[in-house]
Amino acid sequence: MKLRLATAAALALTLTACAPSTSTPGAAPSDGGARTGTLKVWLFDEPNRAPKEKVVNEAVAEFTAAHQGTKVDIAYIAVDTRSERFKGAFNDPASAPDVVEYGNTDLPEYAAAGGLADVGPAVTAWSEGADLSPDAKSSATYEGTLLGVPWYVGVRALYYRTDIFQELGLKVPTSIAELTTAARTVRAKKPELFGVAVGGKYTYAAMPFVWDAGGDITSLNSAQSRAGLKAYTDLIADDNCPPQQCADLTGGKTVDLFASGKAAMGILGNFNRAAVDAGAAKGKYAVVPLPGSKPGSIAPAFAGGNNLGIMKNSQRPALAADFLTLLAGKKYQSEMYDAMGNLPTLKSASAVVAAKDKFVEPFITTISNGTKFVPLDPGWGKIDASAVLPTMIEKVATGKSTVEQATDEAAKQVDAALTK
Structure with missing residues (x-):
């Protein structure tokens, strides 16, 4: 035109x-x-x-x-x-x-x-x-x-295995609490599977939990950001996705886990469809928006x-x-x-x-x-290149730092990098 x-x-x-x-x-x-x-x-x-x-x-x-x-x-x-x-x-x-x-x-x-x-x-x-x-x-x-x-x-949403949910009589999660319960149930009844594949280096799976809690990248050491980070890192545990296997997982690796049939759920993008359909999960999954903390809510996704x-x-x-x-x-x-x-x-x-x-x-x-979205500031490139967010998540997931320690450290790095 x-x-x-x-x-x-x-x-x-x-x-x-x-x-x-x-x-x-x-x-x-x-x-x-x-x-x-x-x-x-x-x-x-x-x-x-x-x-x-x-x-x-x-x-x-x-x-x-x-x-x-x-x-x-x-x-x-x-x-x-x-x-x-x-x-x-x-x-x-x-x-x-x-x-x-x-x-x-x-x-x-x-x-x-x-x-x-x-x-x-x-x-x-x-x-x-x-x-x-x-x-x-x-x-x-x-x-x-x-x-x-x-x-x-x-954007990313929640992929889940319809056959496993049906076998175990699980309902599709409508809140983070329900997602956590379903993930732990899968792990308990099918220990060869991860309930939901989550990674310590998967920033854009973690951030929806932070945003849903009212936190943000520019306020990582706020009470809201800490609550969201804890909700995410609590899933990197033996009763879902053990730290020794999941603390260093990237987004790509979590896609591989779900696609290969090794996880009952995964926070994946619309752009990961072809990869999932090329794996063992093909024809056995469905997708719903990633739920937030309130029942029936949707967690904000990175665009x-x-x-x-x-x-x-x-x-x-x-x-x-x-x-x-x-x-x-x-x-x-x-x-x-x-x-x-x-x-x-x-x-x-x-x-x-x-x-x-x-x-x-x-x-x-x-x-x-x-x-x-990420901060619209030239300093974001430095934050991203320095892996500030994944390092924060991984330290909490592995127990190297408390939520408070890790978020304080990351918040200082973010503040120093941003020019505004």
Whole structure:
């Protein structure tokens, strides 16, 4: 869909209002830059790129048909080296792409570098822009400025073995207390299984317990955060998931445990479906939202995912906005789910996906209930790289530290890393 000229002009004014601190872009015309020529796009590479590439190529064909005299050059960049590539583009306007895909946890670093454009005017004028949920937009917003359009989101929910629950006469948990009881019952009656696979290094399985209790990453030593952490680490015990086997489990390893049939429950993502279906648990499981402490409640989940943004150095900001909103629209979000299993961020696309695939309902319900995110601060990268949160969880799980000691230590590290 092509944005109105007024939108292009508004975007252009936003893009040219100030240059990133690391570079000086060329002068951009007030009409939004050149309307022809080559639009450069960076998207993340995938282990199996073909399905994604097929959808993107379809979008490119639609875009070029509607924009005569234009071409779209798609470059698939390695996720592991994305930071270096982006830094280079921020510093060298000539090498900068126009449209970029980036992880939502990358936002603080890229925003601090001044390399991303304000896409607020484009989203406001976009007919589907109002369909983005506030939580989705918040993960692409830095200091009040919208620096991208959430392209897809991933959240975690509770996978459980329907055959084991039926055999043991267990009810699907509707609270953390019920989940804990069911996990211990499984372990007692089937000691070869873990009740629920939980890991000391699985940050995004632990944080919903903290958030549900009213805690947060920025207040780890609060009473609420400590209560949530204790609820999670109490599951890393001999009567469920023994510390000697589970204290160093990562998210990937917990997926393996559930998929291989060694756990009756697991806190896994919508994006783990293929891995589970490739294992012994295939056809023997169901999914519900991860319950909170209050019966019938849903624990807040971490909303991971990727955004589409426009580089501030773009010489074709209006064309970039047109392509971004096309690729991020309902049509291609729905097709990306079919191709890659990526959950849409647009409510209308989510409805389409849910109608044809009941598997996604608990994940969409989780998103609708409200999600959480990491601190939008450049210091988050240091916290993540230093493994502050998993170290905290693991120390409590192994008994090396009390909840109070571990949270005090982690809170100091978080405070020191955050710049705000």
